[in-house]
Amino acid sequence: MTEQTTLIRQSAATAADNQRKVFIKTYGCQMNVYDSERMGEALAADGYQPTDNVEDADLILLNTCHIREKAAEKVYSALGRYRDLKAARAAEGRETLIGVAGCVAQAEGEEILRRSPAVDVVIGPQTYHRLPQALVKAKAGERVVDTEYAVEDKFDYLPKKERGARPKNVSAFLTVQEGCDKFCTFCVVPYTRGAEISRSLKQILDEARRLAENGVREITLLGQNVNAWHGESEDGAEWGLGDLLFELASIEGIARLRYTTSHPRDMDDRLMQAHRELGKLMPYLHLPVQAGSDRILKAMNRKHTAEEYLALIERIREARPDIAMSGDFIVGFPGETEEDFQATLALVERVRYAQAFSFKYSPRPGTPGAELTDQVPEDEKAGRLQRLQALLTRHQLEFAQSRIGMEMDILLEKPGRNEGQMIGRSPWLQSVVVAADESEIGQMVRVKITEASANSLAATRIG
Ligand code: 5AD
Ligand code: SF4
Numbered sequence: 514m515t516e517q518t519t520l521i522r523q524s525a526a527t528a529a530d531n532q533r534k535v536f537i538k539t540y541g542c543q544m545n546v547y548d549s550e551r552m553g554e555a556l557a558a559d560g561y562q563p564t565d566n567v568e569d570a571d572l573i574l575l576n577t578c579h580i581r582e583k584a585a586e587k588v589y590s591a592l593g594r595y596r597d598l599k600a601a602r603a604a605e606g607r608e609t610l611i612g613v614a615g616c617v618a619q620a621e622g623e624e625i626l627r628r629s630p631a632v633d634v635v636i637g638p639q640t641y642h643r644l645p646q647a648l649v650k651a652k653a654g655e656r657v658v659d660t661e662y663a664v665e666d667k668f669d670y671l672p673k674k675e676r677g678a679r680p681k682n683v684s685a686f687l688t689v690q691e692g693c694d695k696f697c698t699f700c701v702v703p704y705t706r707g708a709e710i711s712r713s714l715k716q717i718l719d720e721a722r723r724l725a726e727n728g729v730r731e732i733t734l735l736g737q738n739v740n741a742w743h744g745e746s747e748d749g750a751e752w753g754l755g756d757l758l759f760e761l762a763s764i765e766g767i768a769r770l771r772y773t774t775s776h777p778r779d780m781d782d783r784l785m786q787a788h789r790e791l792g793k794l795m796p797y798l799h800l801p802v803q804a805g806s807d808r809i810l811k812a813m814n815r816k817h818t819a820e821e822y823l824a825l826i827e828r829i830r831e832a833r834p835d836i837a838m839s840g841d842f843i844v845g846f847p848g849e850t851e852e853d854f855q856a857t858l859a860l861v862e863r864v865r866y867a868q869a870f871s872f873k874y875s876p877r878p879g880t881p882g883a884e885l886t887d888q889v890p891e892d893e894k895a896g897r898l899q900r901l902q903a904l905l906t907r908h909q910l911e912f913a914q915s916r917i918g919m920e921m922d923i924l925l926e927k928p929g930r931n932e933g934q935m936i937g938r939s940p941w942l943q944s945v946v947v948a949a950d951e952s953e954i955g956q957m958v959r960v961k962i963t964e965a966s967a968n969s970l971a972a973t974r975i976g
Pocket of ligand 1: 875
């Protein structure tokens with residue numbers, strides 16, 4: 514073969530590679546959304562274009578969640594469907610690789626290969642930067658499991674593509690912290706995501722500046738335990754999340770900051786000060802309590818009482834009176850009696866959450882809760898969940914309705930369902946529908962709220 518034909522063949526191969534497509538399906542929390550974006554970027558550098566149509570995909574990647582049993586089972590049933598798709602494509606002479614990433618990958622590892630013979634790659638949340646190498650092996654016919662905790666930092670190795678250049682990215686996630694050392698007795702996170710680690714201040718500031726340069730106006734800092742973030746400032750001082758927020762607020766172009774998810778034990782004075790003094794820090798806080806009975810909180814190893822949590826909220830509201838609270842709840846933790854459950858309802862009545870997420874307790878293998886003998890019957894859990902959700906939904910609606918007549922700034926994010934409508938976000942994370950032009954996406958506009966439902970608001974423009 515002449516040198517020239519080799520070159521031609523190579524460029525033909527590159528062109529074919531460039532047409533490879535990846536379909537990424539994301540389950541679970543916002544941290545997975547963030548990780549899926551980063552994996553998409555790593556794969557783009559490797560020649561994969563994203564597709565929303567799974568039937569077009571040469572690579573199907575599931576970024577999975579293991580937090581509750583249902584979440585994990587969803588992954589296995591999706592894998593069953595993709596196995597059939599892979600077989601159908603193979604019959605047409607097209608190769609399809611299937612990868613499982615995320616927390617199910619971390620928790621189940623080899624077991625996934627056993628249960629799902631169509632899977633080629635299993636890769637844990639700490640090793641995404643090794644995905645391209647795993648795919649090379651998979652293409653050569655090897656089935657790969659890579660769930661070792663990497664000594665190197667995945668974020669240092671992922672390509673730094675321009676993020677947020679398109680108007681859809683007015684708002685972006687930025688992971689600052691991963692893992693958890695709290696060991697709540699119901700939770701798999703300390704096992705699937707490992708010990709608490711913080712990204713360095715420099716890495717975070719570099720990424721935030723890049724986002725701002727690309728038109729991002731709102732950043733949500735992410736972490737399983739985001740307010741446990743700690744780092745070192747340029748002059749060697751020990752910094753916490755409050756200090757980080759003050760620093761981020763000084764970045765030009767960034768108009769709004771949020772963070773999630775927090776633990777009540779890590780709400781320190783500096784963070785309170787950030788809520789008090791930083792106009793850019795939005796008046797919305799997701800602060801899970803899980804339950805209202807001290808006995809259950811203790812069994813859950815939450816390390817605080819209901820009264821301590823309520824006193825904390827009082828302090829937060831004193832610092833930022835218009836703050837809206839959001840929470841997570843678990844009903845039917847082992848040993849939970851009707852009286853314990855009533856304590857949860859009483860706590861909810863006192864806090865009046867603007868938004869909440871509630872779940873039936875789901876025993877997770879390997880966690881202390883799963884070993885407890887006094888599990889609550891399924892129908893009892895279902896009944897309690899229904900009663901709790903009725904109350905939470907009522908409060909959510911009341912909060913939304915309390916916005917009617919209010920004037921506020923909303924950040925326009927994307928087109929609405931109807932022509933001439935755009936959707937923006939209120940400071941309290943609500944979707945607001947307003948008449949606007951697509952060219953205004955990314956701008957802050959002044960509106961007056963006219964209508965409210967539990968999940969969205971309607972508004973007219975003012976000013
Ligand atoms: N069962 C039910 N809900 C759970 N959560 C975490 N683990 C479990 C479990 N085993 C809920 C908690 C947590 C949220 C992310 O998911 O409320 O805050
Ligand atoms: Fe899980 Fe508790 Fe850690 Fe939250 S604080 S991730 S619920 S162990």
